[in-house]
Amino acid sequence: MTEQSGAAPNSQQLAHYGQAGELFAITLVNLLLKVVTAGIYHFWAKTRVRRYVWSHTSFAGENFEYTGRGVQLLKGFIFALIFLSPLALIWGAPRFFPIQEYEQFALLWLLSLGVYPLLLWLIGFARFAARRYKLGHTRWRGIRFGMTGSARSHGNKMLGQTLLISITFGIYTPYMRSNLTANLLNNSWFGDQRFRYTGTGSGLIKRFWGFVVISILLGAIWGFTVQPFLASLLEKLQSDGGSSGLLLQLTAVAVGLASYVPWAIAWLWFRAGEIRYYVANTTLDDVQYSIASLNTFEFIWLWTSNVGALVLTLGLAYPWVAVRSARYICDHLRVIGELDFASIGQSSQEVLKSGEGLAEALDIGAI
Amino acid sequence: MRYQGHYTDGKSAQRRPAGVQLGSGALRIYGEAGEVLETWPYDGLELLEEVYGRGPVRLHHLSQGNAVLTLDSVEILAELESLSGRRYISHRFFRPGPRTALFAALALAVVVAALFFGLPRLVAPLAVLVPPSWEQALGAKVVEQLNAGADFCDAPAGAATLQRLTARLTGTLQLPYPIVVRVSSREGLNAFAAPGGQIVILRELLESVESPEELAGVLAHEIAHAAERHPLQGLLRAAGLQVLFGALTGDVTALDTAAGQFGQMLVLLSFNRADELEADRIGTGLLNAARIRGDGLLTFLRRIGGKSQAGAGLPNLLSTHPLYEERIRQIKALALTEGAAMSARDWRALRDICP
Numbered sequence: 122m123t124e125q126s127g128a129a130p131n132s133q134q135l136a137h138y139g140q141a142g143e144l145f146a147i148t149l150v151n152l153l154l155k156v157v158t159a160g161i162y163h164f165w166a167k168t169r170v171r172r173y174v175w176s177h178t179s180f181a182g183e184n185f186e187y188t189g190r191g192v193q194l195l196k197g198f199i200f201a202l203i204f205l206s207p208l209a210l211i212w213g214a215p216r217f218f219p220i221q222e223y224e225q226f227a228l229l230w231l232l233s234l235g236v237y238p239l240l241l242w243l244i245g246f247a248r249f250a251a252r253r254y255k256l257g258h259t260r261w262r263g264i265r266f267g268m269t270g271s272a273r274s275h276g277n278k279m280l281g282q283t284l285l286i287s288i289t290f291g292i293y294t295p296y297m298r299s300n301l302t303a304n305l306l307n308n309s310w311f312g313d314q315r316f317r318y319t320g321t322g323s324g325l326i327k328r329f330w331g332f333v334v335i336s337i338l339l340g341a342i343w344g345f346t347v348q349p350f351l352a353s354l355l356e357k358l359q360s361d362g363g364s365s366g367l368l369l370q371l372t373a374v375a376v377g378l379a380s381y382v383p384w385a386i387a388w389l390w391f392r393a394g395e396i397r398y399y400v401a402n403t404t405l406d407d408v409q410y411s412i413a414s415l416n417t418f419e420f421i422w423l424w425t426s427n428v429g430a431l432v433l434t435l436g437l438a439y440p441w442v443a444v445r446s447a448r449y450i451c452d453h454l455r456v457i458g459e460l461d462f463a464s465i466g467q468s469s470q471e472v473l474k475s476g477e478g479l480a481e482a483l484d485i486g487a488i
Numbered sequence: 489m490r491y492q493g494h495y496t497d498g499k500s501a502q503r504r505p506a507g508v509q510l511g512s513g514a515l516r517i518y519g520e521a522g523e524v525l526e527t528w529p530y531d532g533l534e535l536l537e538e539v540y541g542r543g544p545v546r547l548h549h550l551s552q553g554n555a556v557l558t559l560d561s562v563e564i565l566a567e568l569e570s571l572s573g574r575r576y577i578s579h580r581f582f583r584p585g586p587r588t589a590l591f592a593a594l595a596l597a598v599v600v601a602a603l604f605f606g607l608p609r610l611v612a613p614l615a616v617l618v619p620p621s622w623e624q625a626l627g628a629k630v631v632e633q634l635n636a637g638a639d640f641c642d643a644p645a646g647a648a649t650l651q652r653l654t655a656r657l658t659g660t661l662q663l664p665y666p667i668v669v670r671v672s673s674r675e676g677l678n679a680f681a682a683p684g685g686q687i688v689i690l691r692e693l694l695e696s697v698e699s700p701e702e703l704a705g706v707l708a709h710e711i712a713h714a715a716e717r718h719p720l721q722g723l724l725r726a727a728g729l730q731v732l733f734g735a736l737t738g739d740v741t742a743l744d745t746a747a748g749q750f751g752q753m754l755v756l757l758s759f760n761r762a763d764e765l766e767a768d769r770i771g772t773g774l775l776n777a778a779r780i781r782g783d784g785l786l787t788f789l790r791r792i793g794g795k796s797q798a799g800a801g802l803p804n805l806l807s808t809h810p811l812y813e814e815r816i817r818q819i820k821a822l823a824l825t826e827g828a829a830m831s832a833r834d835w836r837a838l839r840d841i842c843p
Contacts, residue, residue, distance in 0.1 A: 143540070149595055153595065172537050172538070173538075176536075176537045176538075176546075183494070183496075183503065183558070184544070184546070184558075186536055186537065186546070186556070187537075260554065260556075261501070262496040262501045262502075262503050262556065263496040263497070263498035263501075263548075263554040263555055263556040264496075264498070264500070264501045264554065265554065311501075312500075312501060460501070462500065462501040462502045462503070463500055463501075463502040464500070465500055465501040466499060466500055467498060467499050467500070467554060
């Protein structure tokens, strides 16, 4: 229980030993079953992949365990659909009103005033609920993780904090992100022990402004180089009535997409710092965490190469991406100090029987 | 035999080394000093997750809450299965290697092959099952989407002429729905057949044909597509592909999306080679029956053949080269070389159908 690792004294590490080949075999079977079931198998497939990833991640010699079920995800998704369909109706209805186009436009604009806040709220809600489901179905040494607090209040926070951002012209962004993270982490439990997050976001201000400045510079460069090129390309496309062929169209799309890459890299630069900050400010039962060795450039490379691999292989590289990312995070996450395992008792929270529907329907969240 | 592992009781995160012995009806867990910690009957004993060759094997018991028994090696499973009389589904024999990779590649190839070769074959029998009234409704939606922002031209004299020509061409056909032909002010040198017998000729095409027989040739070709229900089959093919891709990528909303994009799909899909040749054959037959010379399509194809290679965002009236040659040959062999499509006066009226 006291495996020493080089960097920090008295620290322990997570380990991930999944193999891309095995996960590939799993995803392949999943794929076949999804085809056969017209996609319904999706929820079981997701569960199967999670079970593999969780059970191949270990801490202090013991693997994690995922206890979620496919049918629970399906149930959650159906609930979410029932909940969301009236919204979709309201949103879609003006299109069928016998009114002028500009009136429709005005109506949709008015509706969006109500719908976008609601959407923000829903995203906050869904994130919290999805995390609660995932943690509630994660065990280590038979002890459940879990979450207290309410998804509704996270939705409120999401809405309120976003409002603060727009009032402060974005200055508030790192605080907002930190506050939302605080709400998630402070409500997270391992057994009867609560995680504590003490960050405020002030340590992220400099980096965030760095990101803003870089973004503006990139925007200027884009305006002088990429934009004219794209404009000339579009003009060419329009002037010959679109018969100039697929190649030109593809070039336009590729250039358009590629011009986002520098921004993505700038964002990842911020994100790496943010992750280090969040982890450094988190404790559980007097034990601290650190991911200080998460190197910004490695992190950027991890992400860009992952996305590149996924795009080039039309998603087939997913198993490799998943295993590699999990391994990278585990290799850098350190738990500093000794956990008193005997004093960590079982969680008293009840386990959710359905979950993640909203997150699924709104397309949020990774694995 | 005694197996080595660890036991956690599900009440605290403390784990203790444990030995395990399998009895006739139950599994016994021993502590370090040899004391019995737990006795788990086989009934209710389950694996936590799939087991891989390298281990570990993790077991829990339905009546034992969150307690977990972890065994370092997979050896225990054989004895457990023989004593309990149960099969524990696991992957303990699973070893990824060249053979797995080969199998995976093969399986993937099968899926892809099923997608691209199986689906097209399914489409024709499926299309037969679609009631004509549905097809008409679908077609109306497609035409509406494709014609968004443009108008239909309907000068009375021209529309009457067009209707007479259509009636003359469809005279011998048995159709599940009436053929409706309209001229649209939408841009593009093209004509297309939407599902449900709805044919749209774009203004630019009407302006670029040099004789009524050329127009009759194009129209007969599109009517033949409609009669053979090619547009519906094309849509089913495209929709099927989209749903399948949705299934592959886990996008459960694919079906919904597919339903919303029929018009767009008709734009993207092109009829296959066999469909085109069949439409030419049947179309020429219609022209012959109506006693209209059939080389109109031929001269039209030849004249604009060079121009319309890549398609102006609409399915190509005439597709790529080898097929082009083959089509010309077939039309030449079948077509009459005499017979007017309409009077000069009618032709003027038809050309003036758009304001």
